[in-house]
Amino acid sequence: MDDTRLVTRCLDGNEDAWGELVERYSRYVYAIATRGYGLQDHDAEDVFQEVFARTYEHLSSLRDTGALGPWIGQLARRTSIDRIRASGREQVSAEPPEPVPDEDPLERIDAAVVVREALRTLPGHCREILDRFFARDESYRTISSALDVPQGTIASRISRCLVKLRAELEGRNRSARTS
Amino acid sequence: MKGAEAAMEPSPRPAGVGALGGPLAARVIADAAAVLVVAAQASRDAWDEAGGAAAQAASLRRRADELSAVDAEAHAAAVELLRRRAELDPRRRDAEIGRALDEAATPPLALARLAGDVGLLAAEVARRCDPDLRADVVAACLLAGACARAAAHLVEVNLAVTPDDELLAEARASVGAARAAAERTLGGS
Numbered sequence: 001m002d003d004t005r006l007v008t009r010c011l012d013g014n015e016d017a018w019g020e021l022v023e024r025y026s027r028y029v030y031a032i033a034t035r036g037y038g039l040q041d042h043d044a045e046d047v048f049q050e051v052f053a054r055t056y057e058h059l060s061s062l063r064d065t066g067a068l069g070p071w072i073g074q075l076a077r078r079t080s081i082d083r084i085r086a087s088g089r090e091q092v093s094a095e096p097p098e099p100v101p102d103e104d105p106l107e108r109i110d111a112a113v114v115v116r117e118a119l120r121t122l123p124g125h126c127r128e129i130l131d132r133f134f135a136r137d138e139s140y141r142t143i144s145s146a147l148d149v150p151q152g153t154i155a156s157r158i159s160r161c162l163v164k165l166r167a168e169l170e171g172r173n174r175s176a177r178t179s
Numbered sequence: 180m181k182g183a184e185a186a187m188e189p190s191p192r193p194a195g196v197g198a199l200g201g202p203l204a205a206r207v208i209a210d211a212a213a214v215l216v217v218a219a220q221a222s223r224d225a226w227d228e229a230g231g232a233a234a235q236a237a238s239l240r241r242r243a244d245e246l247s248a249v250d251a252e253a254h255a256a257a258v259e260l261l262r263r264r265a266e267l268d269p270r271r272r273d274a275e276i277g278r279a280l281d282e283a284a285t286p287p288l289a290l291a292r293l294a295g296d297v298g299l300l301a302a303e304v305a306r307r308c309d310p311d312l313r314a315d316v317v318a319a320c321l322l323a324g325a326c327a328r329a330a331a332h333l334v335e336v337n338l339a340v341t342p343d344d345e346l347l348a349e350a351r352a353s354v355g356a357a358r359a360a361a362e363r364t365l366g367g368s
Contacts, residue, residue, distance in 0.1 A: 133235065137242055139292040140299050141349075141356065151356065155303045159231025166230065 002120075007065040022052055025069065027135075028113055029076045037080040043087065047079045054079070069113055118168045126161035133158055200333055201254060201287055204326040205247035208294050211319035211326070212240035215297070215304050218316045222308040232304050239297050246289055257283035284340050287333035288350050294327035295353030298360035305364040320357075320364045327357035 006024070009017035029051050033044035054075055062071055119127055129147065132138040133154075144151040215236035223229045257279040260267075267275055301320035305313055331350035334340055340347055 134238055137238070140296045141292065141352065152299060152302070155232065155235060155300045156228065158235055159228035159303075162231035162234055163228055 003068040004065040007059060007062065007068055011060055018056070021055070021068075025072050028069070028116075029072065031112070032073060032076040033080045033083075036077070037084060039080060039083060043083050047076065047083055050079050051075050069117070073110070073113070115165070115169065118165055121168050122161065122164055126164055129154070129158055130161050130165065200329060201290060202247045204287075204290050204294070204329045204333075205243045207322055208290065208297055208326045209240050209243035209247070211297050211301070211323045212236045212243060214315055214319040215301055216240065218308045218312040218319075219304055221312060222304075225309065226307045229307070232300065232307070235300055236297075236304070239293060239300065242293055243290075243297075246286055246293065254283050254286075280337055284334050284337040284346055287330045287337070288346050290330035291327050291334065291350040291353040294323045294330055295356040295360075297323035298327065298357035302360040302363045317361075317364045320361050324354075324357040324361040327354045 006017055006021055010021055026048070029048055030044055033039045033047040034041070039047060051072065055072060062068065119130065122130075125147075129143060132143050132146065138146075140151050140154040143149075143154050149157070213236075216233050219226075219229045219233035219236060226232075257276075260276055260279045264272060264276060298320050301316055301323060305316040305320060308316055327350075331347070331354045334347055334350040
């Protein structure tokens with residue numbers, strides 16, 4: 001289900017759709033809070049709760065329902081910044097600031113979202129095997145048992161699905177450059 | 180229970196020395212996976228799916244790096260609990276020690292699985308990579324097999340693991356997978 005349909009069903013009061021929305025964006029929000037802004041787990045948990053509470057409250061004000069991801073991302077960034085400011089008022093740290101890494105973590109997270117969207121266009125068996133290996137860190141043996149395919153073929157199946165994913169991403173990049 | 184408690188006495192070791200075998204195996208697995216990353220990346224011109232193999236090897240390498248710390252922490256927690264067992268509430272002592280030992284057995288099992296996976300991927304990479312790098316990939320595969328065996332041994336000696344335990348059976352299955360992968364890669368040399 002794409003984001004537009006998901007938002008429509010959420011606004012119709014469908015609880016399953018709401019659960020799917022949270023599931024779809026939970027890692028994104030958590031990654032922004034922890035990797036993007038370096039929040040500790042308990043603060044990231046608060047950000048997570050607040051972002052989805054605001055999403056629930058203001059979803060009807062979202063004009064472009066296809067832009068759900070960027071909208072939630074922006075909410076997560078603002079909420080993370082608010083959290084850091086609030087912490088700063090509570091305790092002044094004498095620690096020197098952390099060095100800024102060369103690669104912007106938020107860019108990495110955005111890239112991850114693009115990959116996630118591209119994943120949705122792949123056949124179901126590819127989505128499943130890539131999710132199991134890269135997102136859930138499952139072993140070849142576990143994947144082999146779950147999907148009932150020989151253990152020795154899992155690595156090559158994953159590679160073939162990654163080739164499809166790369167083709168999809170390269171197609172998107174070409175479209176973005178020509179538009 | 181006195182006999183069992185005596186058997187659970189941790190071996191004397193110099194102060195500050197924690198788990199050694201698990202983190203060592205984790206580092207070797209990570210290095211073996213790193214060899215696969217390099218070999219696959221260097222074979223892109225002649226192998227369409229080389230990038231996919233490299234991505235999988237990078238994921239396995241990350242998991243090994245993460246497990247190194249987890250194994251040391253779980254081992255240290257179990258040793259510390261065994262050291263303090265006289266101070267524990269006698270009603271909960273056995274349960275707490277049993278839980279700590281169970282938790283200490285989990286990272287070595289994960290290492291055995293991971294080593295088995297590195298072995299399986301190495302077999303795939305050895306079959307398809309640049310022939311000039313094949314010997315290095317075979318070496319990585321053999322090292323992964325050794326690490327699977329070492330990790331299975333660490334599961335086996337955990338006092339909470341019984342000979343017919345599922346954990347041990349799974350660790351041994353990983354050893355078998357890694358060994359079979361190594362034999363395949365050697366057979367193709």
